[in-house]
Amino acid sequence: MHELGIVFYIIRDVKKAAQENGVQHVSAVVMNIGEVSTIIPDYLTDCWRWAADKESLLAGSELKINMIPAVTHCDACGKDYSTVEHGKTCPYCGSGQTWLLRGNEVEIKEIEVPN
């Protein structure tokens, strides 16, 4: 399952960041996940529970997901529109000269550590 693989990358990056910041325990990891990133949030948090609890740094920590709506930009008319609703074809002018502005993110936004 793809989400489990992604969780291993998150863990690797969070471990690195924790080390750099002298953090002993992480209480939450906040992710920015794009609407068209192919990540299924529920699967991601399930995989997180399974894998994070095996790491002392992350045991019991929460994975918080911040969904980023996907937006496509049209080069022909210059407008932006919702990717999920309209796909590659601009709903304003019908052009196919469009590209994804955002919505593809799989990004670690921040980590929360007990004060």
Add this chain to the structure above:
Amino acid sequence: MNEVKVIEIKKSVFEDNNRDADALRRELKERGVYLLNLMSSPGSGKTTTLIRTINLLKDKIRIAVMEADIDSDVDAIKIKEATGIQSIQLHTGGMCHLDAEMTRQGLDNLALEGVDLAILENVGNLVCPAEFDTGAARNAMILSVPEGHDKPLKYPLMFSVCDLVIVNKIDVLPYFDFDMEKCVEYVHMRNPRASIIPICAKTGEGVEKVAEWLLKEVENWKK
């Protein structure tokens, strides 16, 4: 006082892999090794196509293969038996794709001296292998006729990262409503530069075009 302290990270999970992949690609370029990353859905014909292609090329260039099988070494053995070339299994550790680090480990297990072309048969999956740069010189994918001509619409990223799309199993075209013209149109929507080669790996029809494409690529890489 706040109960938690927030540490901003703002980092894509693909960032480290992209950097590793670029480093690997540079090294391979210096060593004159062309790495091809071959992707597809399970069972579209990667191993069969590789055997045919390798047998056409093995007297002209030195080839090695890495087979990413989640849990078996069947394909690696098949390649070795059918072509005689160096072929190893790459352990994916249950992962649904290979990344640059796993690819590097695989290459370390090959005798790369004198190898002109290394081929990586990636995990059978159209989603995440496309997201993880392996450090290959080029990506190629196989779309087999029974999967349908609209795959480029459903898996846009896969088709946008591939410079070669092999359409396999053309022997079964009469039994499916696969529209080759539409397929070409959809592939080019994703990547206008992509070469599209229809083949039948079962009989070998069209495979010489794949061999020609690869030979030219390898020659250019060494310049």
